[in-house]
Amino acid sequence: MTLPFEMVGVFGVGRNGGSPLAVVHDAEGLGTEDMRRIAAWFRADETVFVLPPTVPEATHRVRVFTRRGESPFGGHSAVGTAVALVRSGRLPSGKVVQQCGDKLLELGADSERAVITATAPPPARALETAPLLEAVGLDADDLDDGPTLAAGFGPQFHLLPVREEAIAAVRPDPEVMRREELPDVFVFHWDAAGRTARARLFAPGYAIAEDPACASVGLALGVWLHARGLEDERLTFRIEQGSELGRPAVLECTVDAGNGPLTATVGGRAPQELAGGLAVPAGRK
Template sequence: MIPYEIVHMFTDRPYAGGALAVLPDAAGLGTAAMATLAAELGTTETVFVLPAAKPDEDYRVRVFQPSGETPFGSHSAVGTAATLVRLGHLPAGRVVQGCGPGRQRLDATAAGAALIGAGPLPATGIDPAPLLAAAGLTGADTTADPPLATGFGAPFALLPVRDSALSRARPDPDRMAADGLKALCLLACAPDGKTVRARLFAPGFGIPDDPACAPVAMALGLWLAATGRLPAGDGDHRYTVH
């Protein structure tokens, strides 16, 4: 029998947020077995935890969606790190996860984990027209805030819209694929400047409407700083994403 855990990330109650399957000891599994198990479990992502392969990492993972392997480990890193600490596989504190060529650094406890971003933080202006068309919206749905491509590592397209447009948005996966747009985040910022409602359409990653995404939540922090809602300097600057 192969033990596994189902973790519900980015939520305060069971069976909400993003469901993640974690296999804490997958060293004996090959690629075909991992793909079969991920398809059987059917969660958005399934993480197979492996021994560290390099001196600068505590453990290594391979991440599979039901449709196949993905090279990105940042989203699932939060649930994986907290699960490994809770099960006693790692001590609480700073941990480094290896996934493909990347490294994810986290502060983890048995109750949760914080993903740490560092490095160049570009924020590039982008044309809103194809983004609006991809979401089934029009220029009347936008705000005065700029759409930006930003994030730690691969940038995400962030499009600010009116709050009422979030529920009306209908993504067009074919148009997004034709435009080379793997993911699109619509965001509506509350008057307090530190609370955001968001929807993420990520058909390019096999998730048509993602209920929660760690890398995008981090990218939203960069957008808030770029638009002056959060300080751009060092410090503890908090915001909330729904």
């Protein structure tokens, strides 16, 4: 049998931008070892296998594989998967609900872009700056205004605000990160006037030396902005990331501290880079 697939750049500003994602459609004939083998062949940051949902609330189900094995989350890749499903005509534009394991994730999607909404994050934690600075090869003079926090709507990322000139000077040290039990460090400069963060994410704890774009950390920055103090009740901002890797990305975000729990969104484009078919032996399970 031949399974259709496509490669997309999640949050890419054009072809060869954003985080590389492989989406394998109509994958119900594949078993776990097939999926591992195909993901190893693609060598993308993540490979998603799209399956029929098993609960009525979901529009589709996924299994997600990284270089480390199967991921139980399916958060970051949900944007590219939703866009690919709408673009291929498998789902209509509008609300889509992804099932990954026992988790359901709602998005708004069309054939060009998708948006994730998250509500009520767990409390952020203040962090000592020295271990994070050492982990990325910077010193105290590189720090910028704002707290150093662990924050997020699921996994908590380690957020380090720095001066703009320090972004290019970052030299991550995986040994220090292991010693300090830092699976990731998100280094960013916040431009309040332009409502833009220029950022880099190093995540060796997730088998990613540097990620050109990440939805979850975009949500986490919304928590940081709220902790820092929002100028407006609802703030629209963007994250520019991936240029140092030659895969420029833009994440379009909001954080809303109005009535009710804190809410954040992250969204963007997912351009198609490649499409084709995978030849898979018939009868594989």
